[in-house]
Amino acid sequence: MDPILLALSYPSIDPVLVRIGPVEIRWYALAYVGGLAFAWWFMRRLAGKRRAGSRIIDDRAVDDLMFWATLGVIVGGRLGYVIFYKPGFYLENPERILALWQGGMAFHGGLIGVALAIVLFCRKRRIDMFSAGDLAACAVPLGLLLGRLANFVNGELWGRVSDVPWAMVFPGGGPLPRHPSQLYEAFLEGLLLFVVINLWRRRTGALDRPGELTGLFCAGYGIARFVVESFRQPDAFLPGGGFLFGFVTMGQLLSLPLVALGVWLILRARKRTAAAVKPEARKG
Numbered sequence: 001m002d003p004i005l006l007a008l009s010y011p012s013i014d015p016v017l018v019r020i021g022p023v024e025i026r027w028y029a030l031a032y033v034g035g036l037a038f039a040w041w042f043m044r045r046l047a048g049k050r051r052a053g054s055r056i057i058d059d060r061a062v063d064d065l066m067f068w069a070t071l072g073v074i075v076g077g078r079l080g081y082v083i084f085y086k087p088g089f090y091l092e093n094p095e096r097i098l099a100l101w102q103g104g105m106a107f108h109g110g111l112i113g114v115a116l117a118i119v120l121f122c123r124k125r126r127i128d129m130f131s132a133g134d135l136a137a138c139a140v141p142l143g144l145l146l147g148r149l150a151n152f153v154n155g156e157l158w159g160r161v162s163d164v165p166w167a168m169v170f171p172g173g174g175p176l177p178r179h180p181s182q183l184y185e186a187f188l189e190g191l192l193l194f195v196v197i198n199l200w201r202r203r204t205g206a207l208d209r210p211g212e213l214t215g216l217f218c219a220g221y222g223i224a225r226f227v228v229e230s231f232r233q234p235d236a237f238l239p240g241g242g243f244l245f246g247f248v249t250m251g252q253l254l255s256l257p258l259v260a261l262g263v264w265l266i267l268r269a270r271k272r273t274a275a276a277v278k279p280e281a282r283k284g
Contacts, residue, residue, distance in 0.1 A: 008177075010168045013153045031150035035143025036073075040066045042139040046207070057127060057135065065121050065132060072117030073110045074100070080109010084250060085235060107144075107225075108254040114140075130210035130269070137217035138197055144221075145190025152182035159184070159231045173233075181232040188224035196220060212269035219262025222255040229255075 018025040040062065047057040057065075081104040082090045082097055090097050118136065122129035151157045158170040159179025167177035197216055206212045229251040234242020244253055 008166055008168050010155065010170055012155075012171070015154045027153045028147075028150040031143075031146040032073075035140075035146045036066065036070055038142050039069075039136065039139035042142075043135045046135050046138060057132060061125060061127065062135075064125075065118070068117040068121045069114050069136065072113035072115070074113075076113015076116070077105035077107070077110030080106030080112065084109065084254065086237065089237075108258070111258075128210055130214060130265075131207070133214035134207055134210060134212070137213045138201060140217065141190050141194035141197065141221075145186050145194065148182050148186035148190060152180065152186070157182055158233055160233050162231075178233065179231040181228055184228045184231055185224070188228060189221055193217065193220045193224060206269075209269040209273045211265045211272075215262040215265025215267075215269065217262070218258050218265065222259035222262060225255045226252050226259070 013027070015028065016024045016026050017030060043066070044059050044062045047059065047062050078097065078100060084106055086104070114136065115133070118132050119129050121127075122132050155171045155173075158168075158173045159181030161174075161176045162179045163177070164179065166180065168180050169175065169177050197213055197220070200206055200216060201213060206216075229249045232249075232251070234249045236242055238244065238250055240246060242249055244250060
């Protein structure tokens with residue numbers, strides 16, 4: 001039977017939630033706002049449960065950190081897209097770099113931007129940056145969940161051609177059914193990672209080992225993204241039709257150092273905690 005006949009119907013949803021005259025409120029923008037609002041609320045909730053170095057991360061500090069992190073997401077995400085994905089285009093059209101409403105954000109760039117924002121903020125406030133990073137790591141996956149759902153609503157970043165029963169024909173994706181890879185990412189990078197990190201936090205007391213949850217997030221996201229890239233359509237505008245070196249996508253290439261960083265952070269946190277416990281054991 002023709003695979004097109006077996007494909008699920010793509011639920012065409014208007015990417016614009018509300019139109020008020022010339023002003024449009026899009027689902028994608030709402031996903032960013034919702035993710036940041038949740039992160040702010042959740043980090044405030046967790047902040048009172050631990051200390052960062054010798055200082056408590058109070059509500060006001062979280063408020064200020066979220067402002068810095070928001071700038072990091074926007075600036076880092078945009079520059080990441082410009083540098084990693086379309087450097088040639090933006091070198092020829094530098095005025096388009098600021099055209100955020102035309103789309104084009106990279107998660108890995110946004111992550112670098114947030115990391116730099118946390119480092120600079122914590123150095124200024126004399127707060128342990130690994131503890132602050134752990135708070136962010138607990139909340140960020142839900143924002144990723146919302147973002148990937150918004151990608152699905154926009155009908156963008158679809159998957160590769162497939163004959164699985166849940167494949168869909170996406171607008172702009174050609175006549176053949178494709179993996180709804182945005183939903184795979186929403187589940188793996190968003191929901192599952194959020195559950196794993198917060199179960200680990202609650203059951204192991206990982207907030208008392210600064211850097212461990214940050215490492216778990218980096219490694220978990222990197223693995224999830226690497227897997228999903230096997231189902232996601234590579235970016236055709238990149239060299240090799242999106243396959244770098246003939247077999248790996250840009251998303252996979254950027255995820256490998258993220259996994260390595262995550263493993264290093266976890267081992268570092270465990271080693272520092274063990275070293276801190278030994279002197280106390282000798283005193284006893």
